[in-house]
Amino acid sequence: MSNQIKISTGEFIPLEMHKVRIVQKLNLLPVEERLKAMEEAGYNSFLLNNRDVYMDMLTDSGTNAMSDQQLASMMIADDAYAGSESFNRLKAAVEEVLGTKYFLPAHQGRAAEHILAKAFVTEGSVVPMNFHFTTTKALIMYAGGRVEEFFYDVASQVKSEHPFKGNMNIEKLVACIEENGVEKIPFVRMEAGTNLIGGQPFSIANMREVRKVCDKYGIPLVLDISLVCENMYFNKTREEEFKDKEPAEILRTLCDLADIVYFSARKICCSRGGGIATNNEKLYLKMRDLIPLFEGFLTYGGMSVREIEAMAVGLREATDFNMIRHSPEFIKYLVERLDAKGIPVITPPGGLGAHLDARGFLPHLSSHEYPAGALTAAMYIAAGVRGMERGTVSMERDPDGTEVPAEVELLRLAFPRRVFTLSQTKYLEDRIEWLWKNRNLIGGLKFVEEPPVLRFFVGRLAPTSDWPQKLVAKFREDFGDSL
Ligand code: F0G
Numbered sequence: 001m002s003n004q005i006k007i008s009t010g011e012f013i014p015l016e017m018h019k020v021r022i023v024q025k026l027n028l029l030p031v032e033e034r035l036k037a038m039e040e041a042g043y044n045s046f047l048l049n050n051r052d053v054y055m056d057m058l059t060d061s062g063t064n065a066m067s068d069q070q071l072a073s074m075m076i077a078d079d080a081y082a083g084s085e086s087f088n089r090l091k092a093a094v095e096e097v098l099g100t101k102y103f104l105p106a107h108q109g110r111a112a113e114h115i116l117a118k119a120f121v122t123e124g125s126v127v128p129m130n131f132h133f134t135t136t137k138a139l140i141m142y143a144g145g146r147v148e149e150f151f152y153d154v155a156s157q158v159k160s161e162h163p164f165k166g167n168m169n170i171e172k173l174v175a176c177i178e179e180n181g182v183e184k185i186p187f188v189r190m191e192a193g194t195n196l197i198g199g200q201p202f203s204i205a206n207m208r209e210v211r212k213v214c215d216k217y218g219i220p221l222v223l224d225i226s227l228v229c230e231n232m233y234f235n236k237t238r239e240e241e242f243k244d245k246e247p248a249e250i251l252r253t254l255c256d257l258a259d260i261v262y263f264s265a266r267k268i269c270c271s272r273g274g275g276i277a278t279n280n281e282k283l284y285l286k287m288r289d290l291i292p293l294f295e296g297f298l299t300y301g302g303m304s305v306r307e308i309e310a311m312a313v314g315l316r317e318a319t320d321f322n323m324i325r326h327s328p329e330f331i332k333y334l335v336e337r338l339d340a341k342g343i344p345v346i347t348p349p350g351g352l353g354a355h356l357d358a359r360g361f362l363p364h365l366s367s368h369e370y371p372a373g374a375l376t377a378a379m380y381i382a383a384g385v386r387g388m389e390r391g392t393v394s395m396e397r398d399p400d401g402t403e404v405p406a407e408v409e410l411l412r413l414a415f416p417r418r419v420f421t422l423s424q425t426k427y428l429e430d431r432i433e434w435l436w437k438n439r440n441l442i443g444g445l446k447f448v449e450e451p452p453v454l455r456f457f458v459g460r461l462a463p464t465s466d467w468p469q470k471l472v473a474k475f476r477e478d479f480g481d482s483l
Helices: 031-040 068-076 085-098 109-120 134-142 170-180 204-217 228-238 247-256 281-288 290-294 305-317 326-340 371-383 422-437 467-479
Strands: 102-106 126-129 146-149 188-191 221-224 260-264 274-278 353-357 388-390 410-414 445-449 460-463
Touching: 031 371, 031 467, 068 305, 085 102, 085 247, 085 274, 085 305, 102 109, 102 281, 102 290, 109 134, 109 260, 109 274, 109 281, 109 290, 126 170, 134 146, 170 204, 188 204, 204 221, 204 247, 228 247, 228 326, 274 281, 281 290, 326 353, 326 422, 371 388, 371 410, 371 422, 371 445, 371 460, 371 467
Parallel strands: 126 146, 126 188, 188 221, 221 260
Antiparallel strands: 102 274, 260 274, 353 410, 388 410, 445 460
């Protein structure tokens, strides 16, 4: 199946299956002002003000464009604290799309993870997973547990043609269970569209193997479906068995393999919110009473009813192939063009965003100089584009304070769905190429303020030399008066 459109030059381009009806103005500051904004943000892209950002590629979380149907649904929200019709509509959508009877609302993905950790993780627990996500790991550690990641070597290889880098390493999973004993393992977690290795999917064949192991040992299987749209896109386009299946059927197949599914609706539903769904009454009851304690009553879970309505519509739209293919096809367009120029970028192209390999980009920097953080800062200075560091800065230190170098050092340039155009993508490509040509100018970063947990959110850093000023001078030399 061709997912892009062929034009007369022989080139393939992604084609939008929607039109833009509401727009938001953008600013592109002069490069000197971008440097100033980066300095004020402590070289942490989370601390930039959006008014200073041209393309906000920090995340797709809560920044996907909503559909007209979603916006319209928000007008009919039912405000009741208990038994709201909005919640009933969401519950019906969850049952229809995910195939689950029980649903617990939570205000976002990490709130769902908090409930899971509180309900199932105790001191000394071990939670095996294909790969961690930052909030998942932090919450499991906070509950006294530990995360073990079991991926195949290919997951940390930058360049690869492996279609499913997010697969769980089955042999290592079994060894972990045998070694620790079933009683230490509250659940096994699979993350769809594995975020931190570059939005890479797992195959349904692999998920079935994980299910078999969980069945054999009687351990619940938890599936994080926050990024499942992209995973499904790749199940459909890369896994023979699913090429003629509708996304709705693929999603049901995935959910049926898990005991619990949970999600950030900020991602999967192009809305806000989150939730936990299951068909297992026992597991549901273990979590249920924590919702009113930490989130809100069972029929709103910390969300506004408008968000709940948008979630219900967004969940159904998450099975529309024209919607879910949008960002993977833009990502493919950019990644293939960068790769052809020899620029180190994660391949094959994944979901969520284009991921530049900062170790390959800046081999002169060690992990302790935070290459992904430095490249993120340089990207903003060069282009006004805000990406996200997904490398050592995003890691937690070990409990004894030791710095843990990340498996991969990535600058993530997220493509929120239906937000950016092809000309913006071409501008981005050009500025990445310029950075690549001038990579020797980019130096390292060091922490000047380091919070003890999830330090990447609010930590402040500084350059280890005057490299940002040199980068700005080179920009002026090459681009003259241009922004
Ligand atoms: N699971 C995955 C796979 C995620 O990507 C995220 C969030 C969460 C859970 C937590 O959800 O943000 O609603 O609390 N990822 C965002 C990102 C933050 O930018 O990748 P949340």
